[in-house]
Amino acid sequence: MTEKRNLIIFMGPPGSGKGTLSQLCVQHFGWKQLSTGLLCRKHITEKTEIGQQIDFSIKSGKLVSDSLIIEMVKNWLVNPEQNKSDIILDGFPRNVPQAEALCETLAQMFPFFSIAIFRLFISHEAVLQRLLNRFVCENKDCQAVYSATEVNLQPKVAGRCNLCLMKLIKRSDDQIDTIRDRLETYRIHEDALLSFFEKRGLSIREINVENQLEKIFQQFRHLITGSVL
Numbered sequence: 001m002t003e004k005r006n007l008i009i010f011m012g013p014p015g016s017g018k019g020t021l022s023q024l025c026v027q028h029f030g031w032k033q034l035s036t037g038l039l040c041r042k043h044i045t046e047k048t049e050i051g052q053q054i055d056f057s058i059k060s061g062k063l064v065s066d067s068l069i070i071e072m073v074k075n076w077l078v079n080p081e082q083n084k085s086d087i088i089l090d091g092f093p094r095n096v097p098q099a100e101a102l103c104e105t106l107a108q109m110f111p112f113f114s115i116a117i118f119r120l121f122i123s124h125e126a127v128l129q130r131l132l133n134r135f136v137c138e139n140k141d142c143q144a145v146y147s148a149t150e151v152n153l154q155p156k157v158a159g160r161c162n163l164c165l166m167k168l169i170k171r172s173d174d175q176i177d178t179i180r181d182r183l184e185t186y187r188i189h190e191d192a193l194l195s196f197f198e199k200r201g202l203s204i205r206e207i208n209v210e211n212q213l214e215k216i217f218q219q220f221r222h223l224i225t226g227s228v229l
């Protein structure tokens, strides 16, 4: 029998630090991270057929079609390299149809995964400031995140990634109007998604992410040690 594994969902608006927290979990616990945003950007940089279809949605801060995203997630999950450890979903599911598809896929193909949900809290203003000051590594296989203002997220060499030394750039969707649209999209789906999880009997743990990164990670560690994990 396959041993039980955890599938962690980080729910939070753009800029709440889902990717940064996921990276810390990858480094400290050896979990796998699936960031649908990262996968989408990789398709665009590689100019795949999917990349061409989703380019406009990403640049304008709109959600990519559910069918495309669900297909991407399923393809990622079936890779035995990915599903043999605990998994973090960063940026998925983002609405009820995606959550339904996820629960169905897990029930049919991966019944050994138990879902643990963490909701990241942050004010609108703090998110705006974070995203306007965010830089990412241009290397599509890295995409590490940096900040011009947050001390713990600054590169060692100005304008260069600490991990692969490639150039740091702004994400095309980190523009004020697009950020506002992305936040609004998140807000529209948030309540329905939370009630979907609650109806399924899944508990949702909350983390205040308007804090220093070390403290946020400490709080997360504390929550997971006292939980089902």
Ligand code: AMP
Pocket (backbone or CB within 6 Å): 014, 036, 037, 038, 040, 057, 058, 061, 062, 063, 064, 065, 066, 069, 090, 091, 092, 093, 094, 098, 173, 182
């Ligand atoms: P993120 O890196 O999570 O901020 O995602 C960047 C962009 O990728 C989003 O604004 C969407 O255009 C697209 N995207 C990422 N995840 C999803 C998803 N689960 N459903 C639809 N679109 C997504």
